[in-house]
Amino acid sequence: MMLRSTDIFFRTNLLMHFFPFFLITLEHLIGACILLPKIGLLKNISRIQKNDIIPIIFIVCGSSVGGIYFFTKAFMHLNPAVVILLQKLQPIFATLLAMVLLKEKPSKIFLPLAGMALLFSYILTFKLTNPLTILNAIELEGSFYAILSVFFWGGGTVVGKKLLTHFSFFELTLFRYFGGCLFSLVIFGIFYNTYFNQIRQANQADVFSIIYVALIPGLLALFLFYRGLEQTSAIQASFLELIFPVCSTFLAWKYLNRPLDMIQITSGIGLLACVTCLGISKKPA
Numbered sequence: 001m002m003l004r005s006t007d008i009f010f011r012t013n014l015l016m017h018f019f020p021f022f023l024i025t026l027e028h029l030i031g032a033c034i035l036l037p038k039i040g041l042l043k044n045i046s047r048i049q050k051n052d053i054i055p056i057i058f059i060v061c062g063s064s065v066g067g068i069y070f071f072t073k074a075f076m077h078l079n080p081a082v083v084i085l086l087q088k089l090q091p092i093f094a095t096l097l098a099m100v101l102l103k104e105k106p107s108k109i110f111l112p113l114a115g116m117a118l119l120f121s122y123i124l125t126f127k128l129t130n131p132l133t134i135l136n137a138i139e140l141e142g143s144f145y146a147i148l149s150v151f152f153w154g155g156g157t158v159v160g161k162k163l164l165t166h167f168s169f170f171e172l173t174l175f176r177y178f179g180g181c182l183f184s185l186v187i188f189g190i191f192y193n194t195y196f197n198q199i200r201q202a203n204q205a206d207v208f209s210i211i212y213v214a215l216i217p218g219l220l221a222l223f224l225f226y227r228g229l230e231q232t233s234a235i236q237a238s239f240l241e242l243i244f245p246v247c248s249t250f251l252a253w254k255y256l257n258r259p260l261d262m263i264q265i266t267s268g269i270g271l272l273a274c275v276t277c278l279g280i281s282k283k284p285a
Helices: 008-015 018-049 049-073 080-102 109-124 137-164 168-188 192-201 203-230 236-240 243-255 260-280
Strands: none
Touching: 008 049, 008 203, 018 049, 018 168, 049 080, 049 109, 049 137, 049 168, 080 109, 080 137, 080 260, 109 260, 137 168, 137 203, 168 203
């Protein structure tokens, strides 16, 4: 998760030159090319059962492509620090889904703490005002994108844990990258003319940034995440993922000059305290 936090340095600048989906397509294409020599590990693809199809589609189209897309779109509408802090809601979504799909049981104080976390998230985004009066349409749209990315990534943790019961972490990484590559290339083909002009405008710094984002906070971070997910519960993993928004928020504030005001700082601390208490008080899976 600490590797993922370095994404903010490069993605923010890349969005000034490229469309979000164009970046996502390149990220998956680069990752798929790196993993191509290992495609033989999917020779047992016949092990995929009917009840695996929807979860695989979810992690490919939702977590891999959709999550990154909505996260990137949110960057274009909101302060990146706010977008990243909202990622702290992932454990809430992940825990609810883990209760339903994996039968994992959280502690008795989950609901009250989750409710407080949602309240702090509201204040973090809208402060102490009516969102319809304080935010313009663009900021509201950005908040919606941020929440969608939280849902897809939080859900991806649970669905990934379910698939790891009969697929290896490496196979799951291959599913996600090759599937995500095919899906994004289809979308890329539809908007080829628009994206092709951006390819020709890329400079050396852009190429380095794209490769870094694809390999370090992208492929390597995902590979290590699934490796760790094999040995932890989905609820545990979702709370450990909070390292990402904490590190990224600090980097955005320190190096990108994207500060938060006192109300947002206070609500961010409250949100972090709630999810930390949830993580400490959880029942073993």
